[in-house]
Amino acid sequence: MHKRFGYCLLTLAALGVVGCLRAEIQPVPLHWNADRFGNHRYTVQVDKPAAAVRAVLPWHRRDAHPDQVATIVVGPNGNVVDNVARVHIDQVSGELVFEAKEAGVYAIYYQPYITNGRSNYPTVTYLAPRDTADAAWLKSSGANDPKREAKLPQAKLLAYQAVDDFDAYTDMERTAAPQDVKALLAANPDTPWLLFPETREYPVRMFDQIPERWAQRGAGGGFADSALRGEYLSYQVGAWAARRAIQNVQVSFSNLKGPDGAIISASAFTCFNLGGTDYTGKTFVAHVNIPQGRVQPLWMGLDIPATTKPGIYRGSVTLSADGVPAQAIPLAITVGSGEAVAHGDDNPFKLTRLRWLNSTLAQDNNLVKPFTAITVQGSKLGILGRDITLARNGFPAQIDSHFDERMTGFGKTPLQLLAAPMQLLVKDAGGTHALSSSTVPNVQIDGPARVHWQIAGAAGPLQSIVDASLEADGTLTYSVVLTATKPIALNDIRLEIPLRNDAAQYELGLGRTGDHAPADFSWRWNVQNNQDGAWIGAVNGGLEFHLRDEHYRRPLNTNFYHDQPLVMPTSWDNQGQGGVTFKRNGARYLVTAFSGPRTMSAGQVLHYDIVMRVTPFKMIHPAEHFAERYFHAYGDLDTIKAQGANVVNIHHATPINPWINYPFLEPAKMRAYVEAAHQRGMEVKIYDTIRELSDRAPELPVLESLGQEIISTGPGGGFSWLQEHLDGDYIAAWHVPENRDAAVVDAGQSRWHNYYIEGLNWLARNIGIDGLYLDDVAYDRITMKRVRKVLQASRPHPLIDLHSANQFNPRDGYINSALLYMELFPYIDRLWFGEEFDYQHTSPSYWLTEISGIPYGLMGEMLQGGGNPWRGMLFGMTNRLPWTGGDPRELWKLWDNFGIEQADMIGWWVHDTPVQTRRDDVLATSYVRKGKTLIALASWATDETRVNLHIDWKMLGIKPGSAKLVAPAIDGFQSAATFKPGDTIPVEPGKGWLLILQ
Template sequence: MKKQFLAITFLLSGFAASAQKVPYTNCEKCWLADSLGNHRVVLTFNGTGKVAKAIINWRRRDNEPENKRIIIEDAKTKQKITNVKIGSINRESGELYFEPTSGKGTYFVYYMPYKNEGRSNYPKGVYLKPENTASTEWLNAVNGKAPLASVKEFQSIDAFNSFYPMEVIATKAETEALLNKHKSEAFLVFPEDRMNSIRMTKDLPQRWMEFGPRTTYTGEAARGENFAFQLGIYALQNIENVQVTFSDLKSATGKVISASALFCINTGGTTYDAKPLTKVVNVAKGDIQALWCGVDVPAAILPSVYTGKATIAINGKPVKTIALSIKVNNKVSKDGGVSEPYKMTRLGWLNSTMAQQNTVIAPYTPLEINGNTISLLGRKVEVNKDGFPKQIQTYFTPEMTEYAAAPNNLLTEGIHFHFIDAAGKKINLKSHGLQFTKKEAGTVQWTAVSANDSLQMDVTASLEFDGFMSYTVKVKALQDVSLKDITMHIPFKKDFAKYMMGLGQKGGYRPENFEWKWDVAHKNQDGAWIGNVNGGLQYSLRDEKYVRPLNTNFYLQKPLLLPTSWGNDSKGGIKVAFDGKAVLANNYSGERDLKKGDELYYNFTLLVTPFHTINTDFQWATRFYHSYKPIDTIKSAGATLINIHHATAINPTINYPFIAWQKMKAYDDSAHAAGLKVKIYNTIRELSNHAYETFALRSLGHEIYSPGKGGGFSWLQEHVGDDYIAAWFVPEIKDAAIINSGMNRWHNYYVEGMNWLTQNVGIDGIYLDDVAFDRVTMKRIKRVLTKDGHPGIIDLHSANQYNKSDGFNNSANLYMEHFPYLNRLWFGEYFDYEKNDPDFFLTEVSGIPFGLMGEMLQGGGNKWRGMVYGMTNRMPWSDGADPRPIWKAWDNFGMKGTKMIGYWVDDNPVKTDKAKVIATVYKKDGAAMVAVASWEDADTDFQLNIDWKKLGIDPAKATITAPEIKSFQPGKTFGLNDRIPVEKGKGWLLIIK
């Protein structure tokens, strides 16, 4: 059905043949965009003959329109017209001739047809090249005297694809006339309504030619509304350091809206980690810069007209003043208008500091300091006088289900630096002592200085309640000095260096001798995790210029920066090997010369693992259904928690769950009434092109969106233009995402959005599909999700990152900083559950060494091996491996309250006599469920070796049975000493009682 777009028309001036009002309309589902494009011109022909002529003053923003095909269709027959001749084509107008096959009537001109190439979810929109299908006979009949077809309408396939009004360009003549009129000025200002986002940066919109530059802006807002408006800057010269300041807004009766309530997101704000942000805005000659401004109208203000001014200043040029007049009406916006985001009411969220204070998040406990020792949940850190850890302890048993009475010491001696001179002699620094500078429940900070006559090392460090330590280590040359090496040693106790993950090493047993070199251009590697199930350390090497890279498929487009200190022009590296009683992680940087005054930053981070005990009862009771289906269907399947992916009716657009929030709320309410919880897909890596704020965010340069080569789906090419990275695309709803740039103010918006969804829509948590933010944002998210008693459940899915595009990282290593706040892992796509050994399952997939449990995905996982780690797959993403039979077996046994004793526990009461057939026990009073899985290369058999005393069962009364579990195992009873057959890659769930 054809719909008038905003019931507006457009006067196409400058061409005598089209001096008429031509409407821009939408004609939804009137044609197939993927074959004909998103735009067409409707022509009316009332002449006679075999040739019609059309002059179309289309004012196109796309470049090189002469290189794009034009398809003309007969509206009556729906047939493509082959006799077409293209005359002069440019961005302003097009001349064409065609055969009016039905005589008088309507004809459609499709002027941007394209086809999608490549992967369906990462399409490459390719515009069709011009073609010549006309017959020679018809071409000979074409001349300039052909009767004219008139332009009736400009149509888009829907309102979202329309160019009107902000992408209809001014002509060259109109632009030159404007320039001639304002020769003496450095820039012009075009105030613009919030509903007309300024989109183009190289072309003036024709709309501005009608209105001209102005010195006034008038708007209307509700009381309490977060009201936005734009000031469009058109640079007539190169201008630098654009700044906007505001006066108070005053009514005729003297009532005031303070200047502090007004803001401009382009010139300043607050960073994602709560630091003041000042942005330098420069505009090149001929470019357009949108300044998005706003006023937070006080709810208590009296209705009236409030006037004031915005002053725009640039370096070395006269200022311009825009008179502001905001009519505040009688309406009251109780939520600031944020429930209507299409009005751009959420721009203030970009500067939010919500949930920034580092308050302790459950289950963690406040930090406690005793001397130089800091205690936190399940762990202790003793700080040496040089500022580095003297000892790190954990209080976890190998079972990971409870805390140990005696500590586990992770180090043979303190972490320390070595400075070696050119002759190979150690340079000793004298410590000037340790000083604690902050002692709070969530954070403890300290400083230390060590020096001699040639070098000084300043250490600033902090420990947070979850076990994260951050070190800034500044090494300064007090005189010229030549060094053979600067190294940091982490001397692990052997028992707590059993496993390793990272630095190109797949998760599993630590190699006896390991060496690694920097290669940031290809590898997202700057550290590793080394440890055991109940104690370990992850560390990353950085410097003062560290910037979080893009992750997943986009790492190579924004990789790590080589740390000047550690990398040292690729002279640096890491060696991990035995050194006496220790397993030494030797982090070296190589030889270098320092001049007096030179400074190097040997920064690093540490994470003490595990983060807490595993919550096995949550694993047994919380059963995920990862699909948008009717509530009754999900409840009858036995699931307890629903994950709503994007590209669904209630969450249609990726990482922007605000389009259909009313439907989402209704669904959540129904689920809650049925006793189910609902989580939604919402993360940061890319952002839907349907985000209302897309062009406001684009006005911030590369702050929010990464630079890139553009391309991708047609909408992005037609409206965003260039300089972006095209990301995930959903063909069914034409949702085309753009890659985020990394750590930026969109994270503030993200936190505010999650808070709003929790409080107003009733979500019970989020499903993360990889993570492109750091732990600062993760903590904030967990705080808002769990506020006011909300459950705040977070699960993380990741595809295997160990590949070229992702920089050969490990998902668990990459995202470990987020693990303290997760409830479950779903690792995931491209994980091989058949060819990898148990140590890989344990470290990279299960989450158990970090206090988590997980689920499987690829190919449905391996259900026998998964049960050794308490893992099933997830409905309905089961790929033929339905988890419900295992869920039923759990319920029949009564898994709640059992103690998990994994095969990795040395005194596990149930073992087998085959090294590659392993067993995990789920023990309760008088009974145990034993999960057995085989990694043998062929079918085999095994015998159980049972320590009956530890198991707490009298063997004289014991039975061993295999309950029948559909698609898992047949029902069977075994004798206590029987050899039990097991197929290759499979196993058993045995009940001993």
Template sequence: MKSIIPFFTFLCFAFGTLQAQIHPYAVATTPWQEDYGNHRVVISVSQPTEAVYTKIQWRRRDANPQEKRLLITDENGKEITNIHRIRIDNEVGEFVFEPTKAGVFFVYYMPFAGKKNVGWWDGKYLTPENKPNQAWVEKHRLLAHDFEAKSLPQAPVLKIESRTAFDSFYPMEVGATQAERTALIEHENKNFLLFPEDRKFPVRMTENIPYRWVAQKSSNVFNGKALRNEYYAFQIAVFAAKKELKNLKVTFSGSNKVTCFNTGGIDADGHPFTKKVDVAQGKIQPLWFGVDISPTEKLGKQSFDVTISAENEAPQTMKVIIDVINQQLPDRGDSEPWRHSRLRWLNSTLGIDDQPVAPYTALKRVGKKISYLMGEVSLNESGFPESMRVNQQHLLRNPLVFVVETEAGVEKITPSSLRFTKNNKGVVSWVAEGKGRGFNLYCDGSMEFDGTLLYNISLKTQMSLNIKDVRLGIPVEKTNATYFMGMGLPGGFYPADYQWKWKGPQDSYWVGSVKAGLQCEMLGADYTGPLLNLYHPAPPSSWYNDNKGGFRLSSTGNQTIATTYSGERTMNAGESLDFGFRLLLTPVKKQDTYDQFANRYYHDGNKPAPSLKDLASGIKITNVHHANPINPYINYPFIAVDSMKNFVDYWHSKGLKVKIYYTIRELTNQLPELWALRSLGDEIFADGKGGGFPWLREHLVEHYDVQWFNKINGYEECDAAIRTGGKSRWYNYYINGLQWLVKNVDIDGLYLDDVAFDRTMLKRMRKVMNAVKPGCLLDLHSNTGFSKGPANQYTEYFPYINKLWFGESFNYDKMSPENWMVEVSGIPFGHMGDMLHSGGNPWRGMVYGMTVRYPWFTEGVSCDPRDIWKIWDEFDIAHAQMSGYWEENCPIKTDHEKVLATAYVHQGKTLISVASWAPETVKVKLNIDWKAIGMDPAKVKFRIPTIKNFQQGQSFSKDDFLEITPTKGFLLIVE
């Protein structure tokens, strides 16, 4: 915006003899060079002189203004060298300088130096200017004890300017002086003051009142205007003028359609909650309210009362008068973010229900057996799984066991009272009790339609017990314990013996084969989402037990046992401990190889639009990252809606699906609701040490954690994000935002990049997308930067996503086949994926049906899969039957254990992918089950086609050897 902000030209406010001045505020017609800082004072020197005095009532809120440089230039940009400081603090800037001539001068009072890198900003404010010339100082007696400023020519302030409208402090960050605050408090003579504000003027400061309130005084009446069918938002700021206010309470009379977002709401699990809000003496607490105006609301002025009280203070009442205008909003105001109507999304329960979502079917329970899409679980009288069958495989060798061991040995627990408490399509729940010597065990369990089982086990003592151990043991059929990952181990073969103590933050593991497996996550920590590098929660306390707990793997006979133990502890009579865990059966769905080969991704972060020529390569989906003109602001795609809708409509007309980047972990500083969310304390935004890009330092000041940074449209706008604080009502907002985007922008799904919410969010996301537009897509990206690999961190997401894109920081050439299988391919979980880092390894990737995305590149390595895609299309791989080396009946094998082959079997032809993990060049022979692929070896022909950057074409016959160099391989067609 290049307009001038309305300003006070000159205001006087009198309490007795007090006189106060505020300078005019404006926005620069054209932004000046950025490193001069975002704020300047424009002053006038009426005639040539060697020294001129100025006094600026700049009313700053930044810390230590005396430590920042004064950079003064004339209209031509020539910098002033002689500046003598008299007083520099938050209220006033008073100094003498030597002007170059008469005219207008600019005082830049927050200049900085820094670099705008992709992802972060690196810089700082400039330190104070050099001392002035001593001769000049002495000539004008600036250090003389009897120096008087009025003896010098005066340079009056014309105005205070901000570089852009977004940088402006006016009016809500133009602070009152200490004298003005004191006078106001004395004049009002109340322990706390109320200041109503329109949503157009979000309260930004909590450490000082704005001068605007000094001029307007406190009030017990708010007047606003609303339209029919609008969700109308407004504020009441509470200023704890004379004392601390403990536990603010807000009540309403005259309306049942009002919400105060600061004192409570609906949490991310759909449960009502209240918040304790205290206000320290001298601080401000903005309270945000929402009023639900119906489509048929009575026109004219409607009123209700808001009463605000505290435990230690008498209540005050605000009369709210809303003039309802004869005009109706079609969408409650949601398409105009400045209205703040979306704040009601914070308390939404959208997507929270017990109904299954496609492709999953309804649960069926017969007795103690519960069936779901991929198999069934049978319970015993204790409420634990007695057997698990998934993908037609028996997973458990013996029942799952929860053991309490005391000094007397493993305690016998007598089960009783297994009863089902919920039995619907999406969830079956049960409770069971067990009695042991001196304790009771309470099992609270449930199973959901996606193959997830949730348990909370309460151990309650009747007498003092010296417990040797409490542990969970999961005995898995050895035939289905091929692979393992988690609890400190990367994905690989199941180890014969393994011991682990709590470290990392790691809290889960997966054990299984391609056919059947399960993930187990230990619950009870204060954070339950994927353990990413931004969230470092403590381990679940009951399991951790001051590091007496741990994990071990062992094998005996036909079973392998995964045991989580908690170690020794003493429990007093009447004490209770909760042990929670979650199980997820895998694979989560049937594998869709057609989707993998037919629906190819275009993925270019900066340029999300492919060329029309690119579409000929079979691209069907494009991902629109953030930080580009289509979707510029991280995790807030509601500002650039028009550009996004135009993009979506255009590419839909060309047959391309469009997904966007939209997650939660961090939020742009550009979002209109920033100050409303900030008023919620640390509920939405994480606390932190501050710093970062100057805009954050100047407006948020403190208590925030710097995250993503990116310049937008050159240098005039910046996306400077701060971290969100984990699970909160922002989850509810996000879900509603997703539904809004699918409905109003017609996106086809989301690209998820290292997101931090838990599985319940994925379930809600899938439900709201399917309700509006069935067939929406979710693909998930992550890296190795924190965990031993993302597959275990994100297993809980797998029932609800369509595609994996793991591999940032992966070294594909050094990864073993078992690591590829578990961490990269997605195959054991019913998924498939794409490669990422440095182009991946195209030979090994094809063994798992993977290529890179076009035209992605990393570290200067171009990743172009189109020549491989040509072979796919020529062969019609999408309709072929994929049979990998991991299958017992794979029709193609080699005579070398470190050279693996996968067959794509079609009617009358087969595509063979061969890749080497041998450390040296080897010659291998193919062993082909001709009957299995339906071919007569006497009639077949082999072809090794030329594929750019992959292989040179060559002749080949069934008796020939393939010579394969390390990390490489071949694609062969036999027909």
């Protein structure tokens, strides 16, 4: 365990005498079962047996209704004492009388709970008081008679203890007694709010009551601390709205004046609560109001220059608010002669990393491999493997994909996606008006990876401004602002995307799983569903689109969608009148996004935002894919290597990465493991994402102080630590019972993304990690790009793989995992889709579009139940070691014996694939080498079938007369067999073959 600042060991020599020692909680002499007794207790000494003993516990509890929570007394023999009377229970203290049949140390547990629900999503309920005392004992004990009770022998209070140091209540969680609060207010008459400066070692943990520490110390005073040159010093000022609500809190700083006229500029200060730089790189201002009775910590940071002269620097921080006199807090910062390494970031508990919240690292328009600089030739924009030609309205007139169907190169003839230019249409009583402009788009270059353009025009009665951009990965972003010049009744505002029939082969999204594109389909907006777009296309060319407005906020995902669902776009949804239709008509496949009838007043503005992505994003690289063999667990490296794996994914809840999404607390262990892997020619990737955050993160109190910017609002609950130490407004997330790690859900768009990027940079530079294992992430492509950039900057061969559980279910809002994460696909290397995916009862087109990743430039692996190894080989997919349900080692051996890394992969979806079955329910993928070919066969037929292979011998470079077709024995996959090229081959339902033709 790591030391937590502010933990307090309370040793009580006698009743009412409390000494608070700044130390770790020491191991208790008697370990207890927290699931039975809770996390907190007082120990008391009983010198001799007695029929009734009195004990008073000065617990100063932060839970609001301690009288409604049970207490349990356990004797020296470890047995629960039944004869207990709760004389008086409130937040400040508890008074009990209990039977003491023997002398010794008794333990009094005061927040016992029971745990229900899934172990990883527990529901902790605190036990209500229960009367277990015998009626005769109650009468004889005197517990209900104040005069008799006062004369009872008194147990000697020994100490407060917690089940471990992390669960212990800190100084900042011991509530002030009412009389102390009253005295504090009396000492500060007529003051609307009281201010309490604190060092980073005492983070504010309670927001609806003040700690005993403040009441006894008093409000105001100065702040003093010390730091090294170059260190980032974090501290806080707690503001208590004691008498009325406080509006519009402001903070200002003076210069700090040091020895011999030296100065630390006021510009070196930051107040994180009042704004900063968001995850997109834009500065923002936050407004802080404090409701009456609430406590608001204001966290500050001082970036001390490395050139600062040692000595004491004095200045002030001034807090003000509307109608409240400004208060200046004197500052005295002692700067030592030593120089901090990396601002002090190597020790997370110093909170120097708070400055990471405002980082702009990798926030630029530079390229990410393998993407190429955008070319601009008039209205034609070129990116890797694709061209977008703009119409006068600023929308694509044509999209060309140069990728070939193998997805490993470019073809001679591009696949054109559009049958006609896209149009935004406005329909009123006068007819249908297309958005148009008198000028052509003037494309401006922002950098090699981004261009933008703006066009002013009109669509009938509406004025229009189109702001658009294209990025090197193929993302087109449109913000269309329509303004009514007069009151008008409209029949519809719609977007038409006329795709070519041959390009619109497959579709997923808008409530449909991946399959052949429907001939006729209609969809409507519904907040219960995480649906605002779709992908339509062929393997080597497609279009993803999403419909949004200016209020778009990324929803939560993976079990939490309904806690923060889609904000229905006012423009497109139009109170449920909007939707999308697909219609196949001749040579066209028309996608129409409509919004229905509405009226607009003069000057009214509507925002029709559209995000589109042109797929595929990049080529697949089968040789690299087959060379990287994954072991998805922490383990002995020599054992892992002996099994054939060379890439190790380190989950959380492991010795070197114990805490979920906070991989910074065992750096020495992690570094040693990574270095040992590198010595063996292996790579190590770690679990680290943004979806939830471990309660072990030292920054958690600071994040709480930021309201719902980073910690998502919610009902609270969950594991006991969260309920006992957080303020209640959160969503309880993943919990690991083995190491008592509990997490809360992060917001999908926040400054924690900036921290995350800096953290990855620190890990890549200082630990040497080779990449990331992402498990259902919550961030978008802006952050994903930055992830890729920082890893590429520090690591020679960064790898990022993404796992997702199947999110097409009511809990997750029926969103396709591939569509949910498609915006991240340009910047990752491999998919693992995943838990709850059905590999047995889904079609080849589902496998292709929902699981494999191939139409988007990725390859992947299987998980649920080990997948289906025969079907998987059609897509180059196996499962991972050491997960149950499948073992890829025998297939890995075959790959190596055949030399699959030197083969050309030609999938069943390629129109001129050299080996075909000419059936739709038994398919073949070929891995072609000079002189030999590995043929993967897999069946979707319901019964055993017999197939003949139709072989393009010239394409394979094999002479048919001398060819042999051999099925090598593969344990768990197939028995050995030999066929002639013209033989009929039996194929079992749901299975297949791996055949070597040579």
